[in-house]
Amino acid sequence: MRVTQGCFSFLPDLTDEQIAAQVQYCLDKGWAVNIEFTDDPHPRNTYWDMWGLPMFDLRDAAGIMKELADCRRVYGDRYIRICGFDSGHGWESVRISFIVNRPREEPGFRLDRSEAAGRNLRYATHSYAADRPEGKRYADQ
Amino acid sequence: MTQAQEQISEQISETPLQTIDLRHEFADLGIGDVLDQLDSELIGLKPVKTRIREIASLLLVERIRQKMALATTFPTLHMSFTGNPGTGKTTVALRMAGILHKLGFVRRGHVISVTRDDLVGQYIGHTAPKTKEILKKAMGGVLFIDEAYYLYRPENERDYGQEAIEILLQIMEQQREDLVVILAGYGDRMEKFFQSNPGFRSRIAHHIDFPDYSDAELLWIAELMLQQQNYRFSPEAREAFTRYIGIRKEQPLFSNARSIRNALDRIRLRQANRIMAKLDRTLTADDVMSIEAGDVLASRVFAKGAGEGR
Numbered sequence: 232m233r234v235t236q237g238c239f240s241f242l243p244d245l246t247d248e249q250i251a252a253q254v255q256y257c258l259d260k261g262w263a264v265n266i267e268f269t270d271d272p273h274p275r276n277t278y279w280d281m282w283g284l285p286m287f288d289l290r291d292a293a294g295i296m297k298e299l300a301d302c303r304r305v306y307g308d309r310y311i312r313i314c315g316f317d318s319g320h321g322w323e324s325v326r327i328s329f330i331v332n333r334p335r336e337e338p339g340f341r342l343d344r345s346e347a348a349g350r351n352l353r354y355a356t357h358s359y360a361a362d363r364p365e366g367k368r369y370a371d372q
Numbered sequence: 373m374t375q376a377q378e379q380i381s382e383q384i385s386e387t388p389l390q391t392i393d394l395r396h397e398f399a400d401l402g403i404g405d406v407l408d409q410l411d412s413e414l415i416g417l418k419p420v421k422t423r424i425r426e427i428a429s430l431l432l433v434e435r436i437r438q439k440m441a442l443a444t445t446f447p448t449l450h451m452s453f454t455g456n457p458g459t460g461k462t463t464v465a466l467r468m469a470g471i472l473h474k475l476g477f478v479r480r481g482h483v484i485s486v487t488r489d490d491l492v493g494q495y496i497g498h499t500a501p502k503t504k505e506i507l508k509k510a511m512g513g514v515l516f517i518d519e520a521y522y523l524y525r526p527e528n529e530r531d532y533g534q535e536a537i538e539i540l541l542q543i544m545e546q547q548r549e550d551l552v553v554i555l556a557g558y559g560d561r562m563e564k565f566f567q568s569n570p571g572f573r574s575r576i577a578h579h580i581d582f583p584d585y586s587d588a589e590l591l592w593i594a595e596l597m598l599q600q601q602n603y604r605f606s607p608e609a610r611e612a613f614t615r616y617i618g619i620r621k622e623q624p625l626f627s628n629a630r631s632i633r634n635a636l637d638r639i640r641l642r643q644a645n646r647i648m649a650k651l652d653r654t655l656t657a658d659d660v661m662s663i664e665a666g667d668v669l670a671s672r673v674f675a676k677g678a679g680e681g682r
Binding site for chain 1: 479480482501505507508509511512513547549550551
């Protein structure tokens with residue numbers, strides 16, 4: 232099941248050229264761009280691991296594309312996303328975030344129901360990938 | 373173009389980029405303006421200007437070849453500027469970025485100016501991220517490394533400079549499209565630097581040597597600097613300054629245009645002092661603009677030159 236979160240996730244995967252264009256847009260707006268990765272696809276997993284520090288004061292997307300290439304070389308089997316942080320007054324938050332790399336196979340989620348007190352039902356989203364230990368979730372692909 | 377040639381070019385005009393109007397292409401890029409500006413604003417530096425014109429022509433032709441799908445590889449644009457202090461290396465590097473940007477060989481045309489401190493770290497593992505960060509900032513533009521020979525310090529074998537050099541070389545080779553590196557430094561030391569890092573020499577296509585300025589050129593530079601700040605020499609002051617240049621050149625630590633700028637700063641100081649000495653009068657614009665011989669002659673340089681040394 233294809234994970235859809237962040238911008239452009241309902242579109243076909245972006246090509247490197249398209250990613251570079253988006254990154255350039257962020258840089259032209261003066262946002263700090265950073266690269267994050269994870270192998271836990273749960274939608275509520277908001278804190279992904281960072282690939283290096285956020286990149287400040289860059290003028291051209293080439294530097295970030297190089298970091299992305301390095302990140303893919305190491306964590307090419309995981310989800311990688313690019314975020315643009317706007318430090319402008321009143322915003323001070325992530326303005327854009329989009330997935331730029333995903334595992335070749337995404338096993339998806341199952342819905343767990345558990346009966347609670349009375350006739351209550353509690354639901355949980357359970358990622359099949361997360362059944363395996365961290366770092367080995369997509370390793371056999 | 374002869375008529376026969378014209379006919380031929382018309383016959384094969386289904387591939388539209390067989391012929392290109394050179395003048396149009398030249399005017400289109402506005403590169404002529406940049407070169408003219410270089411000629412008018414930078415005094416002297418004849419060999420440098422010739423070389424830059426050559427490079428610009430090469431790049432223009434290369435660009436046309438790209439349009440005609442004849443170019444196979446991206447030209448190597450890394451440069452090395454050598455010359456004595458104050459000969460305009462940094463100024464030309466800034467202009468170079470503009471030229472490369474106009475020709476489309478760098479995408480943004482900004483210049484990141486760094487020295488050893490910005491590239492080399494203080495402890496193990498600090499250098500690589502530091503150098504890479506600077507390189508990332510410079511991408512799409514020009515990385516100007518001043519006093520580049522400091523990167524390599526053979527007397528200390530645990531020096532981290534070598535690490536920075538290796539990363540630089542790697543990026544200079546792999547990402548030639550993204551980044552142009554310009555190294556600058558004094559001639560003899562750069563020569564030693566290249567000898568001990570042959571990889572650098574072979575990756576740099578253009579070695580440009582900046583000559584020292586002649587006396588007349590230095591005076592010209594001084595007048596230009598004054599003009600920009602709305603000052604001017606009186607005829608006697610100009611004569612005195614010509615003598616000043618002659619004497620100052622023979623003294624140690626002379627750094628061409630930079631020494632001239634410093635001398636002018638001190639002269640302005642003395643001029644202000646002279647004006648303030650007589651409070652009871654009305655000043656005209658002419659008074660505050662003109663620099664008198666006395667302002668120049670009060671310089672210590674003359675005292676030393678006359679052998680009275682303080």
